[in-house]
Amino acid sequence: MTDQSKHEVQFFTLHGKRRAYVKAGEGPVLLLLHGLACDHRTWLPVIDELAKKYTVIAPDLLGHGVSDKPRADYTLGGYANGMRDLLTVLGIDKVTVVGHSFGGGVAMQFAYQFPERTQRMMLVATGGLGPEVTPLIKFIQAPGWFPAMGVLTLPGIRHVETLALRSAAAYGGGPLRKYTRDLAEVADILESWKDRRTRFAIRHLVRAVIDWRGQIVTMSDRAYLTEAIPMAVVWGREDQVIPVRHASNAAALAPELRVEVMADSGHFPHKDHPEQFARILDDFIVTTEPATYNRARFRRMLRSGMARADTTLASVDTALTTA
Template sequence: MSRTQPSNRPSNRQDVQYVTLHGHRRAYVKVGEGPVVLLLHGLGCDHTTWAPVIDTLARRYTVIAPDLLGHGRSAKPRADYSVGGYANAMRDLLTVLGIDRATVVGHSFGGGVAMQFAYQFPERTERLMLVASGGLGPEVTPAIRAITTPGFHQVMGLLTLPGVRHAGKVGLRALSHAPCSYTRDLDEVAEIYDSFKDSSARHAIRHVVRAVVDWRGQIVTMADRAYLTEAMPMAVVWGEQDRVIPVRHAGNAGSFAPYARVEVIPNAGHFPHKDHPQRFVRIVNEFIRSTQPATYSRDRFRRLLRDGHAGGAGEAAEAAETAEIATVTALPSA
């Protein structure tokens, strides 16, 4: 059972609305009219990471930007924080909102959720766009791997005591303005760090990370199922100066899914939609304008599953280790 509060009337502002699904409150923003675009944020973030692009996208599309369970204003229960669980939750949210199909855009961890959604519910996925996404290679910043270590919860509890947290946020924001590509995303990191003051948020994030990362890096990959993207338009967007997930993973995507469009944005980090919002919107518009929504065919899906990847998952994974950025879709600079 579910209930919404308040009503889901269209809004020209990024007002947060709520729906209760399976006993847990989920926050989301819904704005605009037209074809549906579902925006999925990354680890430790919330719908506000999309704030620079939501209003512009809403001129052409119905934009849905939820706070994933365990994040933002959504509930943070002891629950299923797997990518499959998140994909199920997005299907249920769209169903409650009366939406059958969407172009799914996922950033970082949200990219992993987007891929899982497209895999589990191809009949409800029109297109897939991955933004600095997880699931395209093992490498990830040590800061995320550290979340899986014993004692993280207790140490972060001390580091988020009021005085310490304030000093840490000020320091991170100051460093984000330094003329150095290694510090460009620290303003966003400051917001994630601040969210860890909530004990339930720390527990949720730890469960999320442990489901997809171990001490060696990412453990969830799309390599063995990337051949299924043959039946669906796919685009990959990355910041050239990403220090969280290496930009070469964009090349991995081109190797896994040769039909994918790959766009690498110069002078952008792990949040290219925030670094260059106008260019990001143009990329989304061009992707949607120039592609037809995927049409689900059970026979075609069966054939793809039966035939599998010609080289197998092992070959795809090996190619990912050495892949460089092979395809760049050139669009005008911002």
Template sequence: MSGTAHEVQYVTLHGHRRAYVKAGQGPVVLLLHGLGCDHTTWAPVIDSLAKRYTVIAPDMLGHGLSDKPRADYSVGGYANGMRDLLTVLGIDRATVIGHSFGGGVAMQFAYQFPERTERLMLVASGGLGPEVSPAIRAITTPGFHQVMGVLTLPGVRHVGKAGMRALAGAPCKHTRDLDEVAEIFDSFKDPHARHAIRHVVRAVVDWHGQIVTMADRAYLTEEMPMAVVWGRDDKVIPVRHASNAAALAPYARVEVIPNAGHFPHKDHPHRFAKIVHEFIRSTQPARYSRARFRNLLKNGRAGVGPTATVTALPSA
């Protein structure tokens, strides 16, 4: 399901042009896309969310319509970029929602800037366990740039995209995400995009899997409302990582959506928007206390809170 097209705006930060979409009015929701995607991954839910919230959906540096320079593509660097974007837009605080790699950026943003984070929602997020699709691990291997350069030559690329889109329409849960993969594959025709994505992946993944993890800092979420949403049929990052989140952050609410893959916000956009609204409606924004944060850092995890509820939503 696709949403309506949204006007793309631009701002230049540190000499690099950043693209973003802004829609709606009300409390701010910052939507962070995954690896190789852009703001359009959120198109099916932007309009629904914009009925109640100010939605900011950027193309992160190296993605979409944003510049793709030689730059800092670390998770921390992306978190800094999101802080600077919000600052330029005159936004002090936001509920931050991150999908896949964007979930890792969302976690880092909440860690670096707790005073600017009202809530945290992770959608099929990285950073909750080592396992990840072999296709993502392959990006770190020597020769990826050259091989992908051949595979994205015009004739080959068109055949590859058509094949993936045809398989995505098949009644098979293993191929449901291939329409989104086709768009990521198409973006690799730009050598600057390939370089950027390779730098991003090398910062968070090696051949053994994910390197970056929230495990050592999950106790900090005791001070912040947190939700985790996953598709039961995710073939990119295993759905069992949702249970990892429940163990690492016992105060988090965790919801697993049946008949959904790695992009649950696209598979079930109305349901996803309802989950977001219920999360925001039923929680108070985090109130940052420097003293409390200092004590948490000094003492580490002092105890275990109530066990998170892992909810499997009924199929549509």
């Protein structure tokens, strides 16, 4: 993420681990969760526009950006707990949570674990809706990935690679554009992997959610709980990391959700078309009532969901794995 943030990065230390975040604006709170190997800077194109109307909280997840990179819990549940703790430290009770890619998985886990703190949920090119994912991410959990990246991120080699990637992103147009669009972000990720601690964290994170067959974690078994929380899905039509057809999987799992597919966009629609993305998010918030947690209702949903899962989950999972 080569963009330079004008927003001050703030820190808090929890359980001995330092976490970073930026905070901007005033109003209803948006929690923006970045994707795998990214950090809060992925949201820079939209933070200022959103901050005109909302309080925007954009953290660096543990193991990313300038947050600590310890030997720690890099599961979705661990990240969801970390976001609850951040909000508690900041004195924030309820949020609309927006998650991109892996951050979408964290957002879904957060909403599941802490429905009383979740007003709405927007998933952007999210994981968790089907097994397919680019092979480049699958390779991260391979035994030889760590030492190979140690070589590929040596100064001379890394500089050539990142220059080539950024040049392809800048000049690769026409029919190749859908393949070159996101290569500048790939270059930024490769640059961050020069840090051995970052590679360690990313490897452990990926092993928690992906194997050789693809994504392990799925929302299909708990999608019925989204009936209580307004939900939207945004995708780039030319996403080469996670297929855009997963947006249809989401619609099948949660018929009440909104789906927006952005043309001329890849895996980072919020960066490709920030003004349009900000409008979509604002409209989603303005036109939906925030969820109100009710324990009795949640209990009823769990009970009815167990019965529903017995008859529908098998067919949904089959659809997800064959899509």
